[in-house]
Each structure stands twice: as C-alpha cells, then as structure tokens.
Amino acid sequence: MNKMLARVRNTAIFASGISLLALSSAMATEITVWSWDPNFNGATMKEAAARYAVTHPDVTVNLVDFAKADLEQKLQAQLASGTTDGLPDIVLVEDYGAQKYLLSFPGAFEPLNGKIDYSGFAPYKVQLATVDDKTYSLPFDSGVTGLFYRTDILAEAGFTAADLQDITWDQFIDIAEVVKEKTGHPMLGIDLNDAGAVRVLLQSAGKWYFTPDGQPDIAGSATFKAALETYAKLLQAKEIYKPVSGWTEYTGGFTSGEVASVFTGVWMTATIKAADMSGKWGVAPLPKLAGVEGATHASNLGGSSWYVLSSSAEKDQAVDLLAEVWGKDVDFYQKILVDQGAVGSLLAAREGEAYKATDAYFGGQAVWQSFSDWLAQIPPVNYGIFTNEADAAVAAQLPTLANGGSVDDAIAAIDAQVRAQIQ
Amino acid sequence: MSRLAANLRAALVYGLLSLAAFLSIFPFFWMLVGTTNTAADIIKGKVSFGGALSQNISNLFAQVDMLQVFWNSAFLAVVGTILTLAVSSLAGYAFEMFQSKTRERLFSVLLLILSIPFAAIMVPLFVMMAKLKLINTFTAILLPIIASVFIIFYFRQATKAFPRELRDAAKIDGLKEWQIFIYIYLPVMRSTYAAAIIIVFLANWNNYLWPLIVLQTNENKTLTLVISSLASSYYPDYGVVMVATVLATLPTVIVFFLLQRRFVEGLTGSIK
Numbered sequence: 001m002n003k004m005l006a007r008v009r010n011t012a013i014f015a016s017g018i019s020l021l022a023l024s025s026a027m028a029t030e031i032t033v034w035s036w037d038p039n040f041n042g043a044t045m046k047e048a049a050a051r052y053a054v055t056h057p058d059v060t061v062n063l064v065d066f067a068k069a070d071l072e073q074k075l076q077a078q079l080a081s082g083t084t085d086g087l088p089d090i091v092l093v094e095d096y097g098a099q100k101y102l103l104s105f106p107g108a109f110e111p112l113n114g115k116i117d118y119s120g121f122a123p124y125k126v127q128l129a130t131v132d133d134k135t136y137s138l139p140f141d142s143g144v145t146g147l148f149y150r151t152d153i154l155a156e157a158g159f160t161a162a163d164l165q166d167i168t169w170d171q172f173i174d175i176a177e178v179v180k181e182k183t184g185h186p187m188l189g190i191d192l193n194d195a196g197a198v199r200v201l202l203q204s205a206g207k208w209y210f211t212p213d214g215q216p217d218i219a220g221s222a223t224f225k226a227a228l229e230t231y232a233k234l235l236q237a238k239e240i241y242k243p244v245s246g247w248t249e250y251t252g253g254f255t256s257g258e259v260a261s262v263f264t265g266v267w268m269t270a271t272i273k274a275a276d277m278s279g280k281w282g283v284a285p286l287p288k289l290a291g292v293e294g295a296t297h298a299s300n301l302g303g304s305s306w307y308v309l310s311s312s313a314e315k316d317q318a319v320d321l322l323a324e325v326w327g328k329d330v331d332f333y334q335k336i337l338v339d340q341g342a343v344g345s346l347l348a349a350r351e352g353e354a355y356k357a358t359d360a361y362f363g364g365q366a367v368w369q370s371f372s373d374w375l376a377q378i379p380p381v382n383y384g385i386f387t388n389e390a391d392a393a394v395a396a397q398l399p400t401l402a403n404g405g406s407v408d409d410a411i412a413a414i415d416a417q418v419r420a421q422i423q
Numbered sequence: 424m425s426r427l428a429a430n431l432r433a434a435l436v437y438g439l440l441s442l443a444a445f446l447s448i449f450p451f452f453w454m455l456v457g458t459t460n461t462a463a464d465i466i467k468g469k470v471s472f473g474g475a476l477s478q479n480i481s482n483l484f485a486q487v488d489m490l491q492v493f494w495n496s497a498f499l500a501v502v503g504t505i506l507t508l509a510v511s512s513l514a515g516y517a518f519e520m521f522q523s524k525t526r527e528r529l530f531s532v533l534l535l536i537l538s539i540p541f542a543a544i545m546v547p548l549f550v551m552m553a554k555l556k557l558i559n560t561f562t563a564i565l566l567p568i569i570a571s572v573f574i575i576f577y578f579r580q581a582t583k584a585f586p587r588e589l590r591d592a593a594k595i596d597g598l599k600e601w602q603i604f605i606y607i608y609l610p611v612m613r614s615t616y617a618a619a620i621i622i623v624f625l626a627n628w629n630n631y632l633w634p635l636i637v638l639q640t641n642e643n644k645t646l647t648l649v650i651s652s653l654a655s656s657y658y659p660d661y662g663v664v665m666v667a668t669v670l671a672t673l674p675t676v677i678v679f680f681l682l683q684r685r686f687v688e689g690l691t692g693s694i695k
Contacts, residue, residue, distance in 0.1 A: 036652070036656070037657050038486065038652075038656070039656055039657075040656065040657050062640075063641075064639065064640060064641055065641075065652055066635070066651075067652045067654070068655055070635050070648070070652070073632075073635065074636055077546055077549060078549065080546050081546045081547075081550045081553065083549065083553035085553040085558045086553070088639075248466055248661075251466065252467065255466060256466070267657060270657070270658055271658050274463065274658065275463070276463070
C-alpha cells in the first residue's frame with residue numbers, strides 16, 4: 001500500500017516537473033550563434049547578448065566558436081546537405097564569401113530589409129550582402145584600411161605625419177627607399193603568396209576582379225592594370241621590403257620592430273598594440289593609385305557580417321537581437337571598440353565617446369575617428385562568387401612580377417586562369 | 424688507410440643520422456619550449472625556456488573546458504578503438520578463414536571503397552545522420568568508423584600468417600568457431616592487435632573533419648576542434664595553443680610507448 005502511494009506521489013512529482021520544464025522552455029529562448037574568434041567577434045556577440053538580456057531576460061545566446069575555415073566548411077556541408085538540423089540561428093560570414101553563400105543557397109538566409117535601417121551603415125557593407133534588392137546581413141566589423149607606420153623610424157629618416165597625407169604609391173615607394181637608406185629598416189613585410197594587397201588596391205579605386213554582374217573584369221580593366229603595375233613596382237623595389245612567408249612571420253615583422261609600416265585592415269590594431277611600442281606608431285591614409293579614375297584613399301581588407309538562417313526556429317528573436325543592439329545601440333559600439341578593438345559598420349557609432357578618444361599608443365592621434373572617416377568613403381564593389389579563385393590566380397603571378405616579369409603577360413595569365421576556373 | 428675510410432664513413436653516417444634525429448625532434452622540442460613562452464616571444468622565435476607556463480595553462484583552462492573536451496576525445500578514441508577492432512578483426516578473420524565463391528570479388532569491392540575520399544561521402548553521410556536524428560551525438564561519429572576497410576584488410580593479411588593447423592587442431596578438440604577466435608586466434612595475434620590499436624587510436628584521436636561537421640555544441644567538441652579554433656583567431660595566443668597541443672600529444676605518445684614493441688612485431692608480421 002505504502003509502495004503504491006509512493007509510486008503515485010513520484011509520478012505526480014515527475015509529471016509536475018515535466019510541465020514546469022515545458023513551461024520554462026516555452027518562455028526561454030536560446031539563440032545559437034556561430035562565430036570564429038572567441039576573443040573578437042565571439043566576445044562582441046556576448047556583449048550584445050548581455051545588453052539584449054536587460055530588456056529580454058528570457059533570451060540567452062549560446063555561442064559556438066570554430067576556426068574560420070572550419071566554420072565555412074561546416075556551413076557549406078550542412079547547407080549542401082539540405083537538412084537544417086543543427087544549423088545555428090545566426091552565423092558569421094566573411095564578406096568575401098557572402099555572395100557565394102547567398103547565390104549558391106537561395107532561401108537559406110533571411111532578408112532583413114524593413115527590420116534593419118540599412119541607411120545607417122557603411123554603403124559598401126550593405127551592398128556586398130545584397131542580392132536582387134534584398135539585403136541579408138547585419139553588417140559587422142569593417143576591414144577599413146590604413147597605413148600603420150612607426151613614427152620614430154620615419155622621423156629618423158626625416159619624415160613627419162604630414163609627409164604621408166594624400167600621397168600616391170609612387171611617393172610611398174620613394175619614402176620607403178629613403179627610410180631603408182637612412183635607418184636600415186625595411187618599410188614593409190610582403191608575402192608573395194598573398195594577394196590581399198592587390199585586393200586593397202583594386203577596391204580603393206572602386207573596382208574588383210569582377211563586374212557588378214559577375215563577369216571577370218581583369219584583361220581590359222584599366223584599374224586592374226594600374227593596381228597590378230603599382231604592386232609590381234613595389235615588389236621590384238626589393239630593398240624596401242622584407243620577404244615573409246605566412247601570417248606569423250608577416251605580423252612578426254612589425255611586432256618585432258624590424259618593419260617600419262604595414263598597410264592593412266583596422267583589425268590589425270590589436271596586434272600592433274600588443275607589441276608594446278607605445279607612442280611609436282601612427283596611422284596615415286592609404287596611399288592612392290596614381291592616374292586612375294575613382295581612386296581614393298579608402299579601401300577594405302576582410303571584415304565579416306552576421307546572417308540569420310531562414311530555417312531557424314528562433315528567427316524572429318534572432319532578428320530582433322540584431323536590430324535592437326547591432327542595429328542602433330551606439331553605446332554598444334563604443335564598448336566593443338574599447339574592449340575588442342572591433343570597428344563596426346554603423347556610421348552613427350563614430351559620434352560616441354570612444355570613437356572620438358585619442359590613443360597614447362598612437363602618439364595621441366584620434367585613430368578611430370580617422371578610420372571611421374575612411375569607412376564611409378570605401379567604394380562599394382561586388383565581391384562576386386569567385387574571389388578566392390581570382391585571388392589564387394593573382395598570387396600565382398606575384399613571384400614572376402617580383403622578378404621583373406611583364407605586367408601584361410601576368411594580366412593575360414590571370415584572366416585566362418580565372419575564366420577557366422569559373423566556367 | 425681502410426681504417427680511416429671506415430671512420431670517415433661512420434662519421435658521415437652518424438652525422439646524417441644526427442641531422443635526421445634533430446629534424447624529427449626539433450618540432451617536439453619547439454612545442455615544449457612554446458608552452459613556457461608568451462605569444463610575443465614565440466613569434467620572435469625564442470628557442471629557450473621562459474616563465475609563462477603557468478600563465479599559459481591558466482589561460483587555456485579559462486578559455487576552454489579542457490576536462491570536458493579531453494573526456495570527449497578520450498571517450499571517442501577508446502570506445503571507437505574497441506568497437507573498430509571487435510568488428511573489423513572479426514571480418515578480417517572471416518574473410519581469410521571461410522571459403523566462398525564471392526569472397527574475392529567482395530573483398531575487391533571493399534578495397535575499392537578505400538579509394539573514395541571521405542569528403543565525397545561527407546554530405547550524404549550527414550543527410551543520413553540527420554534522418555536518424557543523430558546530429559551532435561557521439562554515435563554519429565562512431566558508427567561510420569567501426570567497420571574500417573583498412574583494418575579489415577590489415578587483419579586479413581595478418582591472418583594469412585595464422586597457422587591453419589591450430590584451427591584444425593582446435594576443431595578436433597571440439598571448440599566452436601567463436602571459441603577458436605577468442606581462445607586461439609586472439610592470443611596468437613596480439614602483436615597484430617597492438618599495431619591495430621595504435622593505428623586506430625591515432626586515427627580516432629586525430630579525427631577532425633567528420634566530428635567538425637557533426638558536432639554542434641561547445642560541450643561536445645573534441646581536442647582537435649578546440650586546437651584548430653584556438654590557433655586560427657585573429658591574434659592567436661601561441662603559448663596557449665602549444666599547451667593544448669602538448670595535452671593532445673600526450674595520450675598518443677603514451678599509447679605508442681606502451682605498445683611500441685608489439686607494434687614493430689605486428690608490422691613485421693611475427694607470429695610466435
């Protein structure tokens with residue numbers, strides 16, 4: 001009898017436990033987010049989640065981090081399988097790959113027009129995530145470029161900050177030669193397997209490997225020719241750069257104090273500041289391509305954006321998180337700028353305190369203000385589906401160009417390789 | 424004169440061997456040195472031991488739930504190895520011992536399967552696992568590996584050297600086939616098993632692509648996935664990466680040294 005009672009009691013407790021569980025799971029929402037650097041983009045999403053939780057205490061964010069290449073492979077495999085099991089609610093995608101995913105997997109991502117005010121974001125970031133007038137991303141970190149340089153080494157060679165304003169690449173090479181001669185420091189570290197610099201030059205003049213409708217824009221493009229010629233000139237001035245191989249040696253070049261400058265995305269700031277050379281660095285605008293129509297001092301390298309998966313069960317909540325925090329919280333952008341060095345794409349963010357602050361590491365320069373000025377000026381281009389293929393074709397020609405090879409031959413070879421690959 | 428030549432030759436041989444030994448050991452040494460240095464020192468190429476070991480260890484444990492991750496990898500490797508050996512060694516034994524008309528044809532098909540790269544079957548396999556509702560489970564990782572064509576092949580080759588007289592004698596003594604397998608075959612083939620354990624354990628411990636695709640949460644991640652993620656951030660802390668790498672290397676080193684003698688025997692096909 002007692003046993004019987006106990007069983008009834010246990011069943012009752014068990015049943016009420018289940019109903020409690022069901023109740024709490026109906027109220028609590030968990031948004032799963034995939035990103036690739038827990039100290040950078042992962043940390044910014046954590047901050048966003050904390051802010052969102054203030055007004056939405058029932059929403060938690062579950063961050064899963066993978067290596068970037070791993071995340072891309074995983075996403076690709078799962079989207080290709082056509083099963084939506086295990087896909088996250090929000091995923092971070094590198095900007096160069098955005099069009100590839102959007103065009104290869106139509107319907108997989110959620111358009112956010114009407115929910116996000118895109119006029120408040122850097123135009124180039126919006127355009128790269130737009131297909132057929134629908135925009136799919138919440139634009140996140142920008143790879144707005146600048147020329148980071150060692151003020152002490154350049155001063156030793158007789159140059160001031162003013163000498164680096166509004167210069168062309170030819171002038172940059174002249175300066176680099178003087179720096180090398182007077183101080184012995186190479187101006188750059190260059191990896192001949194990496195075509196990132198050519199991408200930077202191309203976009204600074206508003207062009208890409210492809211036309212907006214996806215056709216190769218290589219042979220016959222005056223801008224491509226100018227970009228490759230300029231870079232070849234740099235590569236052939238062998239005394240001004242240190243040849244490096246791989247990322248570690250590349251960053252090691254300037255963090256060790258040997259290399260005097262680096263032109264790259266703003267995300268490099270954290271690496272430069274970790275090198276313990278406070279007061280010795282400055283930031284100048286990117287040099288400009290000479291004699292090219294539409295050439296600017298603003299360009300981009302890398303960067304990424306958040307995308308909501310259409311298959312997500314928590315889609316509305318995920319979109320709301322992006323819209324509420326990422327879409328308008330200027331204070332949030334100050335926080336991630338200070339804590340993670342992340343320069344977002346929300347243009348209004350630059351009115352905040354952190355963006356206006358000066359940085360002693362950069363000799364009291366208001367570097368974030370400069371970067372956000374350039375951010376608004378980056379020419380929009382269409383990255384297309386085959387940026388990686390074109391990149392490989394360009395990289396294959398760099399060693400030949402460094403040894404004095406003909407630019408026209410290189411262009412013909414790149415054009416042929418790209419056309420063969422994208423058929 | 425000839426003595427001088429012999430000495431010279433010996434010097435040359437030892438010189439080359441030392442160089443080869445240095446080349447093999449240096450990466451390991453570099454990894455150990457790396458665990459004690461800060462990321463900045465490692466990038467500068469510092470080759471001497473530093474004082475950042477405890478800092479690197481505590482950073483790693485602060486960033487990653489190492490106990491959980493280590494357990495995940497160990498569970499998959501150990502259970503995977505036991506299951507693979509149980510299934511594949513039986514198959515190898517059967518392929519060699521039992522005659523049938525279709526045996527060789529079937530075996531050729533199996534060998535053909537060896538030539539299909541995993542990437543080619545990855546997406547269909549994922550669809551299968553999704554239909555079975557096994558995404559993000561260890562079962563999804565174990566199922567495709569336990570019937571390992573390579574291990575079946577390996578056991579069949581090794582079984583060729585197994586004296587059939589032993590089996591015949593056991594049969595006359597009244598043993599059933601499963602008894603022969605367990606009481607006669609297993610003890611005789613222990614070197615083969617040892618070598619297979621090392622091969623399968625290493626493969627499972629280092630398994631990367633399939634766990635990457637199937638596992639979805641931080642709690643289920645394996646060591647290889649965690650290291651890959653640590654090493655590829657924008658500003659990787661190489662000291663932390665090195666500590667994680669050492670932790671990942673230890674079990675394979677231990678397994679190898681425990682079974683080293685038998686491993687060599689197994690590869691050279693000795694049966695006592």
